Amino acid sequence: MAKTISPLQKARAAYKPKLPKALAAHGSAMKAAKGGVTESVADQKEIKALFPNTYGLPVVTFEDPAEGKPSAIKAGVILSGGQAPGGHNVIAGLYDGLKKINSGSELFGFLGGPSGLIDNKYVKFDDKFMDEYRNTGGFDIIGSGRTKLETEEQFDTVIKNCKALGITALVVIGGDDSNTNACMLAEYCARKNSGILVVGCPKTIDGDLKNEWIEASFGFDTATKVYGELIGNILRDANSAKKYWHFVKLMGRSASHIGLECAFKTHPNITLISEEIAAKKTTLLEIVNNIAAIVKKRAEAGKDFGVVLVPEGLIEFVPEMKALISHLNDMLSHTPEIDTLDGDDQKIGFIVGRLSSASAETSSAFSCLPKSIQRQLLDDRDPHGNVQVSRIDTEKLLIEMVDTVLGEWKAKGEFKGKFTTVSHFFGYEGRCAAPSNFDADYCYSLGYTASSLLADGLTGYLSSIRNLTKPADQWIAGGIPLTMMMNLERRHGMDKPVIRKALVELDGKPFKEFAANRDTWAMEDDYQYPGPIQYFGPSEVCDVTTATIQIERS
Numbered sequence: 001m002a003k004t005i006s007p008l009q010k011a012r013a014a015y016k017p018k019l020p021k022a023l024a025a026h027g028s029a030m031k032a033a034k035g036g037v038t039e040s041v042a043d044q045k046e047i048k049a050l051f052p053n054t055y056g057l058p059v060v061t062f063e064d065p066a067e068g069k070p071s072a073i074k075a076g077v078i079l080s081g082g083q084a085p086g087g088h089n090v091i092a093g094l095y096d097g098l099k100k101i102n103s104g105s106e107l108f109g110f111l112g113g114p115s116g117l118i119d120n121k122y123v124k125f126d127d128k129f130m131d132e133y134r135n136t137g138g139f140d141i142i143g144s145g146r147t148k149l150e151t152e153e154q155f156d157t158v159i160k161n162c163k164a165l166g167i168t169a170l171v172v173i174g175g176d177d178s179n180t181n182a183c184m185l186a187e188y189c190a191r192k193n194s195g196i197l198v199v200g201c202p203k204t205i206d207g208d209l210k211n212e213w214i215e216a217s218f219g220f221d222t223a224t225k226v227y228g229e230l231i232g233n234i235l236r237d238a239n240s241a242k243k244y245w246h247f248v249k250l251m252g253r254s255a256s257h258i259g260l261e262c263a264f265k266t267h268p269n270i271t272l273i274s275e276e277i278a279a280k281k282t283t284l285l286e287i288v289n290n291i292a293a294i295v296k297k298r299a300e301a302g303k304d305f306g307v308v309l310v311p312e313g314l315i316e317f318v319p320e321m322k323a324l325i326s327h328l329n330d331m332l333s334h335t336p337e338i339d340t341l342d343g344d345d346q347k348i349g350f351i352v353g354r355l356s357s358a359s360a361e362t363s364s365a366f367s368c369l370p371k372s373i374q375r376q377l378l379d380d381r382d383p384h385g386n387v388q389v390s391r392i393d394t395e396k397l398l399i400e401m402v403d404t405v406l407g408e409w410k411a412k413g414e415f416k417g418k419f420t421t422v423s424h425f426f427g428y429e430g431r432c433a434a435p436s437n438f439d440a441d442y443c444y445s446l447g448y449t450a451s452s453l454l455a456d457g458l459t460g461y462l463s464s465i466r467n468l469t470k471p472a473d474q475w476i477a478g479g480i481p482l483t484m485m486m487n488l489e490r491r492h493g494m495d496k497p498v499i500r501k502a503l504v505e506l507d508g509k510p511f512k513e514f515a516a517n518r519d520t521w522a523m524e525d526d527y528q529y530p531g532p533i534q535y536f537g538p539s540e541v542c543d544v545t546t547a548t549i550q551i552e553r554s
């Protein structure tokens with residue numbers, strides 16, 4: 001049965017993504033211009049020792065065409081981790097780039113994320129299959145997953161499966177954890193002289209895979225545009241009905257980039273920034289009191305309504321909660337018997353017992369939480385050892401605690417307003433949206449650049465497109481060594497090499513801009529309504545990327 005598609009899908013299928021000028025002019029067989037020796041962001045001695053074959057590689061850029069005709073490349077690709085708008089276009093760019101290098105090139109897509117490489121489940125792309133997915137959202141083309149590739153046994157299986165198919169190059173489309181895996185695989189393949197190259201592409205709506213060279217991860221632009229539209233609609237509803245306080249939790253596991261970007265787009269009354277809370281060591285009760293103080297002040301001005309943005313990862317940044325979670329992580333990884341216990345009460349009882357004999361502080365932090373949140377904190381970790389923060393109802397926790405404080409103030413005659421609340425969680429709504437023009441172009445360029453990295457025989461690189469605040473033809477294509485972004489971090493109770501997450505920097509321009517405006521936004525209802533993503537129309541409406549990059553790069 002032929003698939004039915006909407007008129008918008010039909011029109012988007014015809015969209016031709018824009019490429020950096022050099023790639024558009026010369027195709028994807030480019031000569032890599034190489035910079036000097038590089039260093040990792042921290043722990044240089046340890047990272048160098050762990051990655052002797054891929055440490056110190058130069059940054060490369062593609063400006064000039066390659067000499068001669070490169071040979072055909074047989075490559076494999078995986079999508080890894082959470083969905084992000086534009087993933088299909090990375091694959092389309094990679095496919096077109098490989099075919100442009102040599103029409104005999106072939107691309108295989110491994111199914112279901114990294115596990116597809118182990119289980120040897122794959123599809124082979126052809127023009128018809130690829131065309132169905134151009135400029136579409138989602139990762140359904142080949143699926144994704146969070147299996148962690150880290151053992152030598154897994155790497156050997158990957159090499160064996162690739163060799164059986166004649167694959168000599170792999171592209172990992174993923175976030176910081178997945179590209180950490182890519183870096184380890186690249187190193188292993190080099191060490192074993194396997195003849196397999198591994199490169200990555202920076203994906204994640206969270207916006208936390210970025211640095212001096214990687215200006216943005218793909219998907220952040222589209223996802224924040226979707227959330228911006230929804231928050232704008234809620235602000236307008238709040239300002240129309242004037243009777244609700246809306247608490248909106250926003251996806252983005254650790255960093256608050258999504259919240260910050262949405263604040264720029266919509267000017268809500270309160271936006272919590274986890275990184276500031278951690279830096280100022282603000283306790284949960286202080287956060288609650290601060291919110292309650294704004295609710296009270298607005299009530300005194302006759303405004304019993306407002307909107308609060310809550311970053312998904314907040315709980316892990318509140319000092320007493322951070323200590324608690326790290327304690328729980330260690331405890332859960334060392335006490336598998338907890339899985340044999342029946343029901344929430346038994347599990348919570350077991351943990352309370354262990355915590356109280358280990359640390360009074362974390363024990364009281366745990367005991368103060370409602371049972372629903374205690375249970376959520378004990379839920380399974382993801383395969384990378386992270387708490388699954390999207391499952392923790394932080395927005396509801398805050399509502400409950402603010403309500404209690406306001407109730408106490410009311411009893412003392414200090415609060416005379418109303419506090420009627422609605423909670424929301426925006427996350428999955430934005431992860432599979434049809435990519436904005438920016439993400440469609442950026443992703444296609446990342447995939448196309450990955451094909452150039454492979455044609456140049458490069459391994460252990462992240463595909464990079466820079467100069468993103470300029471029109472696409474002025475973008476600069478290249479590759480950044482993955483080891484350059486690494487440092488050691490504690491995971492599952494051990495020090496592991498991982499790509500450093502980019503958190504919101506409190507001395508950075510975006511945060512300062514936000515801090516300079518937040519008091520006005522708290523009281524003055526300076527709401528902005530960005531509306532839906534526009535795919536057709538004037539460039540200043542359709543092609544412009546996030547306020548965050550504009551402010552960062554201004």
Ligand code: FBP
Binds near residue numbers: 080083204
């Ligand atoms: P990635 O880091 O893999 O891009 O995933 C990001 C994310 O969307 C987070 O914002 C969120 O916490 C998490 O994935 C949700 O995970 P899941 O898709 O497993 O529910």
